[in-house]
Amino acid sequence: MNRPGSVGLVVLLVLSSVLAVGTTASLAAGGPGDAVSTTPVEPQTEAAIAPQDSRGLLRQETREFDNTTFEIRVHENGSATWTFRYEQRFTDDENATRTQENFEDFAEEFRANETGLYDRFTNQSRELTQAGMQESGREMEATNFRRSVRVEDQFTPTGVVEMSFTWTNFADVQDDRLVVGDVFDGVPLSAEQAIVIEAGGDLTFRSIEPDDAQYAGGSLTDAESVRWSGKREFIDGRPRVVFDRPDSAAIGDGNTGLLGGNLVPILVGVLLLVVGVVAAVWYRRYGPVSDDESTSDDEPAAPAGGAAAGAGSAVGSADAADDSESIPNEELLTDEDRVVKLIRENGGRMKQVNIVEDTGWSKSKVSMLLSDMEEEGTISKLRVGRENIISLEGFEPEATKSPFEE
Structure with missing residues (x-):
């Protein structure tokens, strides 16, 4: 199939534009006297740069961060949560304290306001899904935008910036599988970048291309995520991941609880029991009378006594039914x-x-x-x-x- 390159170009532009955060924070290059700039460098427009230029921009604008990871968590309904994660380590050098202070100043501004950086991220994400929709023919939308920034106390204190959104219908949903990859077109990675694709819900990996991804576990089917990292450039339609879907009968909204499943047979059994008791009582009271009962003057009370006994039995059975129907509130x-x-x-x-x-x-x-x-x-x-x-x-x-x- 002839693929136009619009999707790949927009992918590159989105990655390039949002990665301007490295230049924005001026973390690694800032010296003790440098002030923090919270005004992002404006990205070039799609019309102003060619695909090869956007690849260069991608490598260039991430140089201030030590690691950049593009995390894609695929859900059973075909949507995916995209998270762009940037890490800056505060090394034990003479500028580490000042660099961390600069980052914390940037973090305060980033939390408090929808900066130009975040606005570009949301706008470019919407453009990306629109291009993907035109290429794949599936209805797509970018929703649930989120951002966060923090300092994680690892072996080396690390500043972390994350921006994410939900891409609806990102994967191609088929009868027994989900396929990821038809919206990718020549995506490049630089040395400090990585793409991680995660299996959400009960999805399991069936196959991946290229097959040199890293994952934890003894086999691909046991893995929760796969990772491609380091300097490389993918061909069209790669990376490609095929997930096995769980049994469709087992897929629910997770909200049925006991009322949606195990309680049904119990209620049916109780209903049958109650109907049986009522029928027995009616039969004893109003059913056909034997010849001995109709000709005996000394035994008219016997059927009534039997009916009373039957009623008592019915009450006892109903009580037992109530006991069997009693279910702890926790299970409801x-x-x-x-x-x-x-x-x-x-x-x-x-x-x-x-x-x-x-x-x-x-x-x-x-x-x-x-x-x-x-x-x-x-x-x-x-x-x-x-x-x-x-x-x-x-x-x-x-x-x-x-x-x-x-």
């Missing part, structure tokens, strides 16, 4: 309600790994559920190192200190 909660209750019981803030442990659910189920809850505004996520901190509204931690430091 939806998955979202259980997570909110659990986080509230733990002070309004928890690590994602602890939610997995306390609920006994799989990591993929918890991850997908939390992503849905975050999109609905029920909770918020903060990534600290390799962990996600989950917070209810009003309990969000300050980004520049430990989430559990009061």
Whole structure:
């Protein structure tokens, strides 16, 4: 198929434009007397540069950051969360303190205002999805824009800037699989850059191209993400990832709980039991009378006694049915309600790994559920190192200190 290069060009422009943050913060090059500039360098327009020029711009404007990672988390419905993550290490040299102070000044401005940097990111992301829609024929949209900036205390203190958005219908959804790659066109990486594609929900990797990606686990199907890094340039349609979809019958909204599944057979059984008891009582009272009962004057009370016994039996059976129908309130909660209750019981803030442990659910189920809850505004996520901190509204931690430091 003849591919126009518009998608690849827009991809490059988006990556190039938002990466101007390296120049904006002036982190590595700034000396002790340098002031922090929060006015981004204006990017060149699409009409002003050729594809090869945008590749050069991509390499040039990221030089102030030590690492740049483009994280793409693909969801079961075909949408994806794109996160651009930039890291600047504050090394133990004479300028490290001043460099960190510059970054913190930049971070304060970045949090407080929608800077030109963030505005360009949102605008270019929308242009990117529009170009992808024209190329693929799928309806696409850029939504749920987010930004964050913080200093992570790793072995070396590191400044982290993240900007993300949700790309609807990013992947091609087929009967038994999802395919990623048709919107890529000649994407380049410089030495300090990486692309990471993550399997969201219950998706599992089937195949990847190029096949030299890095991943953890004994096999590709066990991996949660794949990573391409270092200086290279992908051909059209690469990187390409094929995911296996979970059984469609097992895919739900995660909110059915007990009422949506296990309670149905119980209710049916109770209903049949009650109907049977009522029929038995009616039969004893109003059913046909035997010859012995109709000719005996001494036994008219016997049927009534039998009916009373039957009624007593019916009451006992109904009580038993009520007991069998009694279900703990905890089991009637939806998955979202259980997570909110659990986080509230733990002070309004928890690590994602602890939610997995306390609920006994799989990591993929918890991850997908939390992503849905975050999109609905029920909770918020903060990534600290390799962990996600989950917070209810009003309990969000300050980004520049430990989430559990009061």
